[in-house]
Amino acid sequence: MENQTTGEGCGKGCxxxxxxxxxxxxxxxxxxxxxAVTLGAAAFAKALAPLxxxxxxxxxxxxxxxxxxxxxxxxxxxAVLKHLEEDAKKNYGADVVISDHRPQKGVKFGYALNLSICxxxxxxxxxxxxxxxxxxxxxxxxxxxxxxxxxxMDLEHGNAHYEHPVPHPDKFYMPVQCQQCDNPPCxxxxxxxxxxxxxxxxxxxxxxxxxxxxxxxxxxxxxxxxFNWTKPxxxxxxxxxxxxxxSNRIRPQGVMEKCxxxxxxxxxxxxxxxxxxCPTGARVFGNLLDPDSEIRKVIDNKRVFVLKEExxxxxxxxxxxxx
Amino acid sequence: xxAGSRLGRWMxxxxxALITLWFVAALALPWLQRERSKPGRAFSEKVIGDALxxxxxxxxxxxxxxxxxxxxxxxxxxxxACATCHDTRDPNYKIDQGEALQExxxxxxxxxxxxxxxxxHNANDYNSLKKADGQSLExxxxxxxxxxxxxxxxxxxxxxxxxxxxxxxxxxQGSRERNTCTDCHDPHHPKYPLxxxxxxxxxxxxxxxxxxxxxHPH
Numbered sequence: 007m008e009n010q011t012t013g014e015g016c017g018k019g020c021x022x023x024x025x026x027x028x029x030x031x032x033x034x035x036x037x038x039x040x041x042a043v044t045l046g047a048a049a050f051a052k053a054l055a056p057l058x059x060x061x062x063x064x065x066x067x068x069x070x071x072x073x074x075x076x077x078x079x080x081x082x083x084x085a086v087l088k089h090l091e092e093d094a095k096k097n098y099g100a101d102v103v104i105s106d107h108r109p110q111k112g113v114k115f116g117y118a119l120n121l122s123i124c125x126x127x128x129x130x131x132x133x134x135x136x137x138x139x140x141x142x143x144x145x146x147x148x149x150x151x152x153x154x155x156x157x158x159m160d161l162e163h164g165n166a167h168y169e170h171p172v173p174h175p176d177k178f179y180m181p182v183q184c185q186q187c188d189n190p191p192c193x194x195x196x197x198x199x200x201x202x203x204x205x206x207x208x209x210x211x212x213x214x215x216x217x218x219x220x221x222x223x224x225x226x227x228x229x230x231x232x233f234n235w236t237k238p239x240x241x242x243x244x245x246x247x248x249x250x251x252x253s254n255r256i257r258p259q260g261v262m263e264k265c266x267x268x269x270x271x272x273x274x275x276x277x278x279x280x281x282x283x284c285p286t287g288a289r290v291f292g293n294l295l296d297p298d299s300e301i302r303k304v305i306d307n308k309r310v311f312v313l314k315e316e317x318x319x320x321x322x323x324x325x326x327x328x329x
Numbered sequence: 330x331x332a333g334s335r336l337g338r339w340m341x342x343x344x345x346a347l348i349t350l351w352f353v354a355a356l357a358l359p360w361l362q363r364e365r366s367k368p369g370r371a372f373s374e375k376v377i378g379d380a381l382x383x384x385x386x387x388x389x390x391x392x393x394x395x396x397x398x399x400x401x402x403x404x405x406x407x408x409x410a411c412a413t414c415h416d417t418r419d420p421n422y423k424i425d426q427g428e429a430l431q432e433x434x435x436x437x438x439x440x441x442x443x444x445x446x447x448x449x450h451n452a453n454d455y456n457s458l459k460k461a462d463g464q465s466l467e468x469x470x471x472x473x474x475x476x477x478x479x480x481x482x483x484x485x486x487x488x489x490x491x492x493x494x495x496x497x498x499x500x501x502q503g504s505r506e507r508n509t510c511t512d513c514h515d516p517h518h519p520k521y522p523l524x525x526x527x528x529x530x531x532x533x534x535x536x537x538x539x540x541x542x543x544x545h546p547h
């Protein structure tokens with residue numbers, strides 16, 4: 007095209023052959039080059055734009071360079087916890103205590119739920135919402151209560167949106183939360199090892215290490231993981247100040263979260279919040295390794311089953327009906 | 330020229346060897362340290378004693394009181410002890426519904442199988458209950474009365490799988506409080522009542538909530 011223009015296209019005496027510099031500036035190629043450079047520079051500037059609004063409030067250098075939770079030594083962890091407490095004060099105005107609760111030796115947690123007794127009142131979901139400092143705007147909770155047709159175990163037909171007085175005579179109610187699998191698909195798919203299974207059976211997330219890819223959410227067959235689409239909104243006076251790094255501290259935007267069997271309570275020997283909130287006593291919690299524990303008596307004496315056993319996830323959460 | 334190229338070759342292979350060593354070290358060191366960085370290696374250092382804290386079973390009210398239907402000067406309902414009336418009246422064994430009475434207990438919602446009032450209430454002493462064998466029983470011991478008929482529930486209660494509780498799963502670290510029968514079950518109509526569910530899940534933006542039969546066309 008250019009050859010045509012310069013060689014044959016322009017006639018004799020057009021003057022372009024005498025002014026090569028001028029001609030170099032005005033060709034289509036140079037125009038395209040110039041446009042591409044301008045667009046490229048604009049795109050680059052746009053890509054770097056977040057840096058212009060970057061400040062220590064959003065992400066400090068310390069946050070950015072923080073090690074994985076499992077690689078922190080005691081001093082580093084103490085510094086991180088202190089920093090997180092200051093963040094809670096700054097962002098939410100609340101005085102909170104963030105601890106690092108570790109598993110107890112000789113303890114593996116198990117949970118059982120009596121479907122004959124559960125009436126579907128959703129008080130467990132509500133208690134979870136408050137205990138774990140969930141986002142008030144989305145009404146998030148780690149527990150989803152499914153209304154199921156009696157005689158059916160088809161979770162696909164379970165309905166979480168019911169408003170009539172419960173229990174309906176034709177239905178039974180199945181609260182579903184993290185099953186704390188011994189073979190957890192969510193852990194296997196995490197590309198950055200931000201989620202793992204601890205020695206007491208709890209699958210946890212390092213919220214500071216999670217990149218928010220949501221692979222784990224897709225991998226979980228129980229729909230038990232939640233994503234923080236926005237920065238959680240929690241009124242200052244409603245914040246539960248008893249927090250743990252791996253559990254109910256207020257999560258940052260853009261990370262996954264999940265039920266931890268309230269490890270900030272249960273690793274102190276207490277019952278989970280959902281169990282204490284249950285008005286009918288449908289829930290049983292305890293140490294699977296203790297042969298005298300309530301949970302072991304349920305497993306020994308009741309016909310317990312697990313959800314989606316065929317997937318081989320080996321849940322630590324058991325369901326049963328009274329005979 | 331030859332010396333220079335030999336030196337150049339040595340330097341080239343030297344750099345290659347250095348980079349290879351770097352790669353091997355970067356792979357080998359984390360592998361050697363894999364035990365240290367495994368999840369959950371660190372346990373709680375808290376020392377827990379063997380002494381067990383108590384399991385406290387809530388006791389029912391010591392004595393039942395009945396609303397007289399009258400209000401005192403402050404607008405509070407006047408409550409009357411059973412013996413106030415029943416000490417001077419003969420029991421009527423035939424009555425098993427509140428409606429059949431002319432005064433008191435008329436609004437009592439009573440739905441408890443085929444039992445009658447005096448199946449559980451003690452006609453000789455209305456300040457106590459009566460077991461099936463005729464022995465009297467304090468109101469505070471009512472779990473014994475219930476468990477005469479509701480054996481499986483009592484067995485499950487003893488195994489810890491019936492009845493709500495609060496406190497500690499680990500009794501070495503703290504106590505536990507357990508409900509008694511009448512905390513959840515009204516003894517006159519023991520079936521757990523219908524309740525309105527709380528805390529409805531908020532729909533995610535874009536999620537269509539259809540009636541159950543329409544949401545799955547297949």
